Amino acid sequence: MNESDSPLGKHENHHDLQLTSINRQKLSDEEEFAYQDEVVEEIVKHNKATKRNEYHEMMEDEETSSDQPHVGCDNNDEGPFRFSFKKFWAFAGPGLLMSIAFLDPGNIAGDLDAGKSAGYRLLWTLLTATIVGLFFQILSARLGVVTQRNLARLCKEQFPKKVRFILWLMTEIAIIGSDIQEVIGSSIALNILFGVPIWVGSLITIFDSLIFLLIHYFGVRKLEAFFAFLISTMAVCFFLNFVMVKPDIGEVLFGTLVPTIPAGTFPQAIGLIGAVIMPHNLHLHSSLVLSRKINTNSKSSVHEANVYNAIESAMSLFISFMISFAVVGTFAHYHDTQTPDQIDLNLRNADQALYQSFGQHARIIWGIGLLAAGQSSTMTGTYAGQFVMEGFLDIKLPVWKRVFITRSIAIFPALIVAFISDYDEVDTYLNILQAIQLPFALIPLLKFTSSPKIMGDRFVNSLTMKYGSFALAFILIFINAYGLISDWEGTADVLKFTIFGIFITGYVSLLVLVIREPVHQISPISSIECETETMGVNQSVVVDEKDSVKAN
Numbered sequence: 001m002n003e004s005d006s007p008l009g010k011h012e013n014h015h016d017l018q019l020t021s022i023n024r025q026k027l028s029d030e031e032e033f034a035y036q037d038e039v040v041e042e043i044v045k046h047n048k049a050t051k052r053n054e055y056h057e058m059m060e061d062e063e064t065s066s067d068q069p070h071v072g073c074d075n076n077d078e079g080p081f082r083f084s085f086k087k088f089w090a091f092a093g094p095g096l097l098m099s100i101a102f103l104d105p106g107n108i109a110g111d112l113d114a115g116k117s118a119g120y121r122l123l124w125t126l127l128t129a130t131i132v133g134l135f136f137q138i139l140s141a142r143l144g145v146v147t148q149r150n151l152a153r154l155c156k157e158q159f160p161k162k163v164r165f166i167l168w169l170m171t172e173i174a175i176i177g178s179d180i181q182e183v184i185g186s187s188i189a190l191n192i193l194f195g196v197p198i199w200v201g202s203l204i205t206i207f208d209s210l211i212f213l214l215i216h217y218f219g220v221r222k223l224e225a226f227f228a229f230l231i232s233t234m235a236v237c238f239f240l241n242f243v244m245v246k247p248d249i250g251e252v253l254f255g256t257l258v259p260t261i262p263a264g265t266f267p268q269a270i271g272l273i274g275a276v277i278m279p280h281n282l283h284l285h286s287s288l289v290l291s292r293k294i295n296t297n298s299k300s301s302v303h304e305a306n307v308y309n310a311i312e313s314a315m316s317l318f319i320s321f322m323i324s325f326a327v328v329g330t331f332a333h334y335h336d337t338q339t340p341d342q343i344d345l346n347l348r349n350a351d352q353a354l355y356q357s358f359g360q361h362a363r364i365i366w367g368i369g370l371l372a373a374g375q376s377s378t379m380t381g382t383y384a385g386q387f388v389m390e391g392f393l394d395i396k397l398p399v400w401k402r403v404f405i406t407r408s409i410a411i412f413p414a415l416i417v418a419f420i421s422d423y424d425e426v427d428t429y430l431n432i433l434q435a436i437q438l439p440f441a442l443i444p445l446l447k448f449t450s451s452p453k454i455m456g457d458r459f460v461n462s463l464t465m466k467y468g469s470f471a472l473a474f475i476l477i478f479i480n481a482y483g484l485i486s487d488w489e490g491t492a493d494v495l496k497f498t499i500f501g502i503f504i505t506g507y508v509s510l511l512v513l514v515i516r517e518p519v520h521q522i523s524p525i526s527s528i529e530c531e532t533e534t535m536g537v538n539q540s541v542v543v544d545e546k547d548s549v550k551a552n
Contacts, residue, residue, distance in 0.1 A: 081307055091308035093224035094288035097380055098137055099316035100227060101281040102130070103234060103323055104178060104377035105185020108370065109347045109427045110271045111324045115331035116345045118265040120255030123328055125269045127256060129276040130321040132472060134314060136277060136442065137285050139449045139469070141309040144286035145294065146302055146459045148525040151286040152391020154454070155444050159517050166510055167440050168392035174279045174437035175385045177430045182381060183414040185347065186374030192351045192367030199418040205378065220291055230376040234323050237369030242326040244358045245333040252329060270483035274431055277476065279441035280384040287387040296524065299458055435480030442473050443514050451519040
């Protein structure tokens with residue numbers, strides 16, 4: 001049929017087709033149906049041809065134009081990696097938000113306790129824990145970049161309903177436990193700065209998160225800049241206090257580089273290791289890297305993204321280590337010089353110890369740093385909860401609704417803790433809670449990154465990395481389990497072993513259930529073909545060769 005004889009050729013638009021309705025009344029029913037089928041067929045062919053031409057034009061533009069390439073877009077898989085500051089700047093941000101979980105009030109309390117109990121001697125433990133945490137966070141970022149899925153979504157796709165429900169429940173419990181620490185830490189800071197009661201500070205912290213989270217509506221880059229400001233605030237405040245105590249540099253270097261555990265400080269060493277690696281942070285980092293668009297059809301682009309994410313993660317965790325280092329060093333001052341009323345030094349009375357030793361300005365600086373730690377970790381915890389809920393349950397909620405739900409769940413435990421004078425003991429149990437949940441995020445992460453069905457042949461963990469990562473995870477789980485047992489030393493033997501036996505049987509059974517599940521082949525997802533939902537809004541960051549960075 002010639003184009004001029006076809007219904008589409010005679011009538012170029014729908015209005016023309018409608019104008020012929022009078023003439024078509026003369027046709028029989030069969031002729032009318034045949035005519036309509038012919039029109040539909042011609043329209044479909046026309047639309048397909050139009051879309052095909054548009055696609056080829058778009059591909060030609062991408063090949064010939066260098067005005068706005070995607071991050072790491074390079075169809076040439078040959079050649080060595082070359083560092084570009086512009087591309088690194090485009091990838092910078094997710095690692096910074098991830099590092100905040102290493103600086104939440106629970107970790108700050110652990111740093112304080114380690115410094116007070118062992119002086120500088122446990123700094124090497126802090127360094128080791130940070131390096132181990134970096135290793136697992138890099139795996140988390142690689143999983144997100146290579147699969148274009150976060151850890152929670154992969155768990156939903158790979159595991160049956162009962163297993164993924166267990167994984168989701170354990171992760172949510174970990175988030176709630178961390179949330180309590182963050183709310184109480186911010187409340188203590190508000191008490192230091194403004195004198196408000198702890199329970200009032202808890203209410204303020206729960207609701208002011210809604211206000212701060214509105215920043216994400218202004219764009220990913222502005223949100224990341226706000227978190228950079230909070231981290232900078234922590235660094236300045238805690239290092240000012242560190243300088244005030246005039247540390248012994250020789251002792252600092254010895255404690256950082258030489259592994260020693262002074263008598264009676266093994267629980268503090270375990271606490272430093274167990275508190276640093278958070279289960280929900282693995283989910284968070286695998287989600288945050290999806291805000292960067294890359295050409296997933298190019299292996300060199302994916303490799304490039306992995307390298308830049310690893311560099312940024314290392315730099316961010318180095319900053320978090322130095323901040324924690326400053327906190328340990330500050331309260332190491334009280335290891336040998338503490339007065340009788342400073343023996344039970346904890347997060348609630350640390351400001352008074354600084355006031356007695358160095359004056360009101362040291363106390364205020366400590367309060368500002370603690371407030372920055374509490375507020376920043378509260379917001380990143382909320383984002384982690386959002387990604388976990390969306391990934392496991394496929395429930396997408398606006399950020400403010402997610403904040404309301406998580407805060408409603410955490411408000412009652414936080415208020416109960418607010419009236420407990422011995423916060424250190426509660427914080428210890430909350431850290432144990434985090435340690436118990438860790439394998440339910442760590443094991444799926446290692447299973448996925450060690451499977452070529454998930455990562456492909458190029459990006460799957462090598463045999464050395466596979467067995468090394470599982471060995472490292474086992475050691476970490478064993479250390480956390482040992483810390484849990486040591487906290488029950490005062491319990492009657494029969495009761496202790498009965499409770500522990502029941503608990504460990506159920507716990508190990510759940511872990512075996514997760515380990516035994518097979519891994520299935522996944523279908524590829526292109527970050528160029530689909531929009532990435534980041535921080536509750538559809539946004540992504542791309543590189544422009546002229547303008548450096550643009551947020552879409």
